[in-house]
Amino acid sequence: MKRSFAILLSNPMSVAGLILVSIVVLSAVFADYIAPFPDHRGAVVDFANFNQPPHWPNIMGTDLVGRDMLSRILYAYRISLVLGVVVLAIAVPIGVTIGLAGGYLGGWAEYILLRITDVFLSIPPLVLAMSIMGVLEPTLINGMMAVTAMWWPWYTRLVYNITRAEREEGYVLAAEVIGASKLHIMFREILPNCVPAVITKMTLDLGFVILIVSSLSFLGLGVQPPTPDLGSMVADGARYLPDSWWLTVFPGLAILVAVFGFNLIGDAMRDVFGGDQ
Amino acid sequence: MNASLLSLENVTKRFGAGAQQVLAVDRVSLELMAGECLAIVGESGSGKSTIANMVLGIYPPSEGIIRFHGEELPARRQLRHRQLIQLVQQNPLSALNPRRSIGASMRLALDVHRIGPASSRRARVSELLEEVGLPADFADRMPASLSGGQRQRVAIARALACQSRVLVLDEPTSALDVLVQARVLRLLGELRPKRDLSYIFITHDLSVVRNIADRVAVFEKGRLVELADTATIFDHPGHPYTRSLISAVPVITDDELSLRGRLAREPEHEH
Amino acid sequence: MTPSSLKAPTLAIADLTLGFRSWRGYAQVLHGISLDIKPGERVALVGESGSGKSVTARIVLGLLQQLKTARISGRVEFEGHDLEAIHPAERHRLRGTAMSMIFQDPTSSLNPVFTIGVQFHEVLKRADANLTYEAAADRAAAILAEVSIPDADRVLSAYPFQLSGGMNQRVMIAMALANEPKLLIADEPGTALDVTVQAQTLHLMRQLVEDHGTAVLFISHNLGVVREFADRVYVIYKGRIVETGPTEAIFADPRHPYTRVLMEAVPRITGGGIPEIEEDAAGFGDPLVVHEEAVR
Numbered sequence: 014m015k016r017s018f019a020i021l022l023s024n025p026m027s028v029a030g031l032i033l034v035s036i037v038v039l040s041a042v043f044a045d046y047i048a049p050f051p052d053h054r055g056a057v058v059d060f061a062n063f064n065q066p067p068h069w070p071n072i073m074g075t076d077l078v079g080r081d082m083l084s085r086i087l088y089a090y091r092i093s094l095v096l097g098v099v100v101l102a103i104a105v106p107i108g109v110t111i112g113l114a115g116g117y118l119g120g121w122a123e124y125i126l127l128r129i130t131d132v133f134l135s136i137p138p139l140v141l142a143m144s145i146m147g148v149l150e151p152t153l154i155n156g157m158m159a160v161t162a163m164w165w166p167w168y169t170r171l172v173y174n175i176t177r178a179e180r181e182e183g184y185v186l187a188a189e190v191i192g193a194s195k196l197h198i199m200f201r202e203i204l205p206n207c208v209p210a211v212i213t214k215m216t217l218d219l220g221f222v223i224l225i226v227s228s229l230s231f232l233g234l235g236v237q238p239p240t241p242d243l244g245s246m247v248a249d250g251a252r253y254l255p256d257s258w259w260l261t262v263f264p265g266l267a268i269l270v271a272v273f274g275f276n277l278i279g280d281a282m283r284d285v286f287g288g289d290q
Numbered sequence: 291m292n293a294s295l296l297s298l299e300n301v302t303k304r305f306g307a308g309a310q311q312v313l314a315v316d317r318v319s320l321e322l323m324a325g326e327c328l329a330i331v332g333e334s335g336s337g338k339s340t341i342a343n344m345v346l347g348i349y350p351p352s353e354g355i356i357r358f359h360g361e362e363l364p365a366r367r368q369l370r371h372r373q374l375i376q377l378v379q380q381n382p383l384s385a386l387n388p389r390r391s392i393g394a395s396m397r398l399a400l401d402v403h404r405i406g407p408a409s410s411r412r413a414r415v416s417e418l419l420e421e422v423g424l425p426a427d428f429a430d431r432m433p434a435s436l437s438g439g440q441r442q443r444v445a446i447a448r449a450l451a452c453q454s455r456v457l458v459l460d461e462p463t464s465a466l467d468v469l470v471q472a473r474v475l476r477l478l479g480e481l482r483p484k485r486d487l488s489y490i491f492i493t494h495d496l497s498v499v500r501n502i503a504d505r506v507a508v509f510e511k512g513r514l515v516e517l518a519d520t521a522t523i524f525d526h527p528g529h530p531y532t533r534s535l536i537s538a539v540p541v542i543t544d545d546e547l548s549l550r551g552r553l554a555r556e557p558e559h560e561h
Numbered sequence: 562m563t564p565s566s567l568k569a570p571t572l573a574i575a576d577l578t579l580g581f582r583s584w585r586g587y588a589q590v591l592h593g594i595s596l597d598i599k600p601g602e603r604v605a606l607v608g609e610s611g612s613g614k615s616v617t618a619r620i621v622l623g624l625l626q627q628l629k630t631a632r633i634s635g636r637v638e639f640e641g642h643d644l645e646a647i648h649p650a651e652r653h654r655l656r657g658t659a660m661s662m663i664f665q666d667p668t669s670s671l672n673p674v675f676t677i678g679v680q681f682h683e684v685l686k687r688a689d690a691n692l693t694y695e696a697a698a699d700r701a702a703a704i705l706a707e708v709s710i711p712d713a714d715r716v717l718s719a720y721p722f723q724l725s726g727g728m729n730q731r732v733m734i735a736m737a738l739a740n741e742p743k744l745l746i747a748d749e750p751g752t753a754l755d756v757t758v759q760a761q762t763l764h765l766m767r768q769l770v771e772d773h774g775t776a777v778l779f780i781s782h783n784l785g786v787v788r789e790f791a792d793r794v795y796v797i798y799k800g801r802i803v804e805t806g807p808t809e810a811i812f813a814d815p816r817h818p819y820t821r822v823l824m825e826a827v828p829r830i831t832g833g834g835i836p837e838i839e840e841d842a843a844g845f846g847d848p849l850v851v852h853e854e855a856v857r
């Protein structure tokens with residue numbers, strides 16, 4: 014643990030990532046306290062003060078109905094993060110289990126499970142999510158389902174590849190010779206060795222999920238108004254470029270900060286976990 | 291030497307199919323006596339590892355029967371079969387799960403075979419560690435913090451935990467330094483009578499075989515080419531391949547050099 | 562080459578120390594190693610894993626110097642020239658020409674995507690940049706014949722994976738000696754091979770360096786192999802040389818407690834059982850024992 018921190022802090026990029034991610038997470042968690050106008054996350058209208066460039070107290074300006082941009086971005090972070098966490102909380106166990114089973118059991122199980130995974134992988138993710146969202150109602154729940162459906166196969170592939178390699182290790186042979194069950198070998202012996210790679214990927218993905226949800230919202234398929242979302246904010250503001258630049262630039266920067274921060278942390282994780290193998 | 295414990299009867303193993311089929315083990319019959327250390331010697335491609343894997347039930351023979359105490363061992367081993375025969379591998383680095391503690395790796399053997407009441411198993415792990423010359427508090431450590439020799443001792447303790455009758459020792463010391471090798475070999479030598487064990491010692495190192503085995507089976511390209519008492523094998527090797535193996539051993543004393551020289555001059559024996 | 566450098570030892574290492582800085586502090590690996598190799602002499606550096614024998618070879622090859630965490634002091638002289646003093650480009654040019662190496666696993670040391678012939682060409686080009694492939698193949702065939710590979714054409718057009726481990730090892734030996742190096746560094750050669758193949762390649766290598774008058778730094782943990790190969794031996798324990806002398810002298814009369822235990826621990830093909838080796842290394846820290854060269 015001490016060593017992990019030493020590695021983390023020895024790299025300025027990791028430190029930068031740590032700072033960026035802390036900003037995002039703290040903003041999301043404490044949005045109620047930080048946001049200058051907490052009620053602006055909802056359907057508030059203030060036509061006296063609409064479409065204003067940054068000024069005090071609206072330091073990121075106001076949107077087309079007069080809501081404070083900063084407050085809406087902070088709340089958008091919260092929703093993006095919740096979405097990201099929920100998507101990964103569903104996608105990762107599914108993907109990991111299928112990858113472990115395919116990689117360890119081999120034979121028909123491997124063939125069938127991996128072909129199904131390949132089918133999902135062969136469809137461009139955004140297209141898959143868009144088609145699901147197109148058929149279903151564009152609600153937050155459906156949005157999460159759509160993103161989850163396109164996310165798990167990547168974990169299957171990752172864990173499958175690690176499992177294939179670990180299967181050849183002596184400790185797996187030892188457990189088999191002792192007579193341990195397949196479930197034990199998959200989940201108690203091999204899985205712990207997949208954890209570093211999975212955690213690294215999850216960190217990277219948290220940024221990407223935020224990006225994908227924003228993309229869907231940008232297309233009008235994600236989070237629906239009046240709930241604030243970074244993607245829809247960029248989309249709505251894009252029509253008023255370049256005059257009302259603050260409508261797109263600040264939400265865009267917010268996406269950048271989140272994605273970049275999680276990426277840096279993900280890379281740092283790789284260094285930390287890579288070190289003891 | 292008394293009764294036969296484990297026997298291979300006309301065992302053949304083929305891998306692959308059609309034109310690419312490989313005959314890894316060719317009609318081998320072999321017996322392991324109770325309490326003995328039988329060395330299986332050969333180079334890569336000799337079939338020695340295939341024999342070990344069939345004995346352990348990792349895969350069944352293509353033809354032939356493996357018996358334990360006269361009972362035929364099935365292709366799909368049951369837990370009681372698994373308990374009888376355990377393994378110590380060559381590479382202690384990979385034989386222990388790097389992300390599980392020593393205690394957890396050893397507990398597995400006790401849990402799977404339900405050895406003793408669950409509440410006593412932690413204490414049992416400590417006893418086993420002490421039996422192989424390691425401190426009991428190693429149970430809480432991770433494999434990475436142990437040296438190669440210590441890891442190999444843990445692997446031996448784990449095999450002992452199953453209360454097996456036969457240990458398959460697959461090059462157990464070839465990855466170790468010479469001082470560590472000597473200590474681990476001594477430990478194995480002490481455990482055999484104490485635990486009433488029999489060993490199948492798989493190796494290419496004849497100088498180790500000379501000092502630990504009761505009998506030697508020499509394999510070449512899947513076939514058993516010579517089987518005899520250790521002393522006989524070294525004093526009067528019958529097969530040219532056995533002689534070439536002995537002559538290839540790098541030696542350090544003049545006595546050993548003269549043994550090698552004598553083998554080079556002497557005519558071949560039959561036995 | 563000046564007359565004085567002709568008399569100089571091929572390799573002279575004086576008071577070499579090495580340490581690594583890491584997050585948990587400083588770890589000293591070599592505590593002042595001194596050794597020298599005369600032209601054409603076969604010298605073994607024998608020790609257990611972690612003794613520092615392989616890092617010594619890597620320092621001589623200049624492979625550790627670029628490492629940011631490594632702290633090196635002492636002198637390494639090659640044919641009378643301080644390796645630290647010469648230009649890195651010059652040092653780089655030495656590798657593969659005047660100084661070459663053989664590693665433990667022959668198959669992974671060769672590049673799997675090029676034929677043996679192409680790799681031979683690359684090696685020979687290090688000494689003679691304008692050499693054509695055909696000329697290189699001729700030179701390669703000549704030296705391959707010396708390592709008992711008569712069908713050079715087949716081997717040169719083959720990829721490493723198409724050859725056996727023993728064959729690859731012989732190819733490696735041939736490549737290492739192709740440019741007539743003054744010094745060959747062999748790090749546990751053949752350990753990954755079968756015993757009979759290992760014995761053959763060792764024999765070949767010995768023959769070849771003898772014929773070419775190549776000096777060898779032979780790194781090994783195997784005392785038997787060392788006895789058969791080396792003229793002179795350095796025993797290294799935890800970063801210190803503990804005993805040195807002519808091979809026969811050391812094997813006939815090991816004097817340092819560590820060397821004694823090391824030799825005692827080697828199982829004998831004449832039998833005698835496995836000796837009890839004390840865990841506690843009481844005399845292992847004793848000072849260096851030097852066996853004088855026999856007067857001939």
